[in-house]
Amino acid sequence: MTPSFREFLAEECPEFRIVRDAAFALKDGALTDPKKQPRFVKKADQVVSDSPAWDEAVQDRSAFDRKSVIWIETTDSSRSMPADIVMIAVLN
Numbered sequence: 001m002t003p004s005f006r007e008f009l010a011e012e013c014p015e016f017r018i019v020r021d022a023a024f025a026l027k028d029g030a031l032t033d034p035k036k037q038p039r040f041v042k043k044a045d046q047v048v049s050d051s052p053a054w055d056e057a058v059q060d061r062s063a064f065d066r067k068s069v070i071w072i073e074t075t076d077s078s079r080s081m082p083a084d085i086v087m088i089a090v091l092n
Contacts, residue, residue: 007037014040014079015089022047022072022083040074047072047083 003011010017021041041047049068070083 010037013090015086018072018074018079018081018086019083019090021074038075040076040079041072042075046074 006020010020018040021039025039025041025044026047048071050071072081072083072086074080
């Protein structure tokens with residue numbers, strides 16, 4: 001059986017697979033179908049938003065002027081990364 005274009009792309013580009021899996025997890029809440037390719041992102045709570053302000057910057061008001069960072073935690077910890085980095089890789 002020939003894989004779909006999206007399945008083929010997910011096999012060739014791990015960053016696309018992360019974005020695809022995160023989108024499905026956010027839409028469906030959890031991905032547990034054993035018949036499908038193992039997912040890098042299985043649950044919606046693996047996609048989190050965090051403040052970029054660090055403890056040492058607590059007294060620096062400009063530290064809170066930064067955008068939040070969206071972090072995608074994958075089942076393969078070596079592939080966990082900020083969403084903006086993933087999107088740049090997919091778009092290039």
